[in-house]
Amino acid sequence: MRQAREAGCKFADFTGGEPLLHPKLPEFLAAAKKLGFVTSVTTNCLLFSERAGELAGLVDLLHFSIDADSAELHDKIRGGESYNRVINSIDAALANKLYPDLMFTYTEENINAIEGVWKLAREKRLILILDPVFATSGGEDKVSRNAHRQALDFSKKKGVYLNRAHLLLRDMGGNRVRDPLCRAVSSTVVITPDNRLALPCYHHRCVNVGINGDLAGVLRSREREEALSKEGRYSFCEGCHINCYFDPTYQFAGGRFWRESVRSKLRYAVTKYLLYRRPWPIWGFKKPTSLGMPITIDEYGSTPTAGKRS
Ligand code: SF4
Numbered sequence: 001m002r003q004a005r006e007a008g009c010k011f012a013d014f015t016g017g018e019p020l021l022h023p024k025l026p027e028f029l030a031a032a033k034k035l036g037f038v039t040s041v042t043t044n045c046l047l048f049s050e051r052a053g054e055l056a057g058l059v060d061l062l063h064f065s066i067d068a069d070s071a072e073l074h075d076k077i078r079g080g081e082s083y084n085r086v087i088n089s090i091d092a093a094l095a096n097k098l099y100p101d102l103m104f105t106y107t108e109e110n111i112n113a114i115e116g117v118w119k120l121a122r123e124k125r126l127i128l129i130l131d132p133v134f135a136t137s138g139g140e141d142k143v144s145r146n147a148h149r150q151a152l153d154f155s156k157k158k159g160v161y162l163n164r165a166h167l168l169l170r171d172m173g174g175n176r177v178r179d180p181l182c183r184a185v186s187s188t189v190v191i192t193p194d195n196r197l198a199l200p201c202y203h204h205r206c207v208n209v210g211i212n213g214d215l216a217g218v219l220r221s222r223e224r225e226e227a228l229s230k231e232g233r234y235s236f237c238e239g240c241h242i243n244c245y246f247d248p249t250y251q252f253a254g255g256r257f258w259r260e261s262v263r264s265k266l267r268y269a270v271t272k273y274l275l276y277r278r279p280w281p282i283w284g285f286k287k288p289t290s291l292g293m294p295i296t297i298d299e300y301g302s303t304p305t306a307g308k309r310s
Helices: 002-006 025-034 048-055 071-078 083-095 111-123 145-154 164-171 215-219 222-230 243-253 255-275
Strands: 009-015 038-043 061-065 101-106 128-132 189-191 196-199 207-210 293-298
Touching: 002 009, 002 215, 009 025, 025 038, 025 048, 048 083, 061 083, 071 083, 101 111, 111 128, 111 145, 128 145, 128 164, 145 164, 164 243, 164 255, 196 215, 196 222, 207 222, 215 222, 243 255
Parallel strands: 009 038, 009 293, 038 061, 061 101, 101 128, 189 293
Antiparallel strands: 189 196, 196 207
């Protein structure tokens, strides 16, 4: 993480699978905070209540995955009895001065549950994030225009965040290999649990470079240079709209993508930090050597087949 910070990374995103399965997660977060990263964790809440105290003060952007406004539908989508865990985790987080956003990955199946989840978020003064489910292979959008329209209309309500650039990207048919938008390699450093740099992105990692204590060297390696020259141009990149990589990509894209993304993020920041008066993440003071990149540390668990679900 020290080398990642020196290379210009600003965000450390501990994701999965389920990051709370790792017993040393609090140690990793503390190290990241000490180095000046803004930290983020996305969890399914199955283990959160028991571990909330360990995470206090260590997570700047905490996301709780919630798929419905009822145990019946949430548990059907997720399996097991997890809805009540999410509800209990909200109280456990607030008791430890952690302020989660509720992350609602919308699909055809749960789109009508938005309102109920929004009411829950409003009641607790939490941000509701609407994230369109994405396909990890092939460019076909798994969500109908009608459902996107519903989400877009709902995003105008108070306390709701939807990065509208995601919808613009889908309208345009996703990434095009002839004129690529994707900046997965230049914007993000993805490290797998076996300490390898995944290239060009986690979901289509066709090259994995062992780090062996020299991330700085790996970031200058021939393999990464090659991946940089091909980002968004691989055959599997046609139509791609994987939210995790396009979110940091929009800062490079300029034009409407940049404007829509910045506008959405400003709205999030104003609501969360000014209206809801939640504590602003403390940024490190170390001057980055290049444009800010997130470092994504993938934890235990398998690659989600669709959408960012934890
Ligand atoms: S376009 Fe998609 S598949 Fe291709 S490198 Fe970017 S994120 Fe990965």
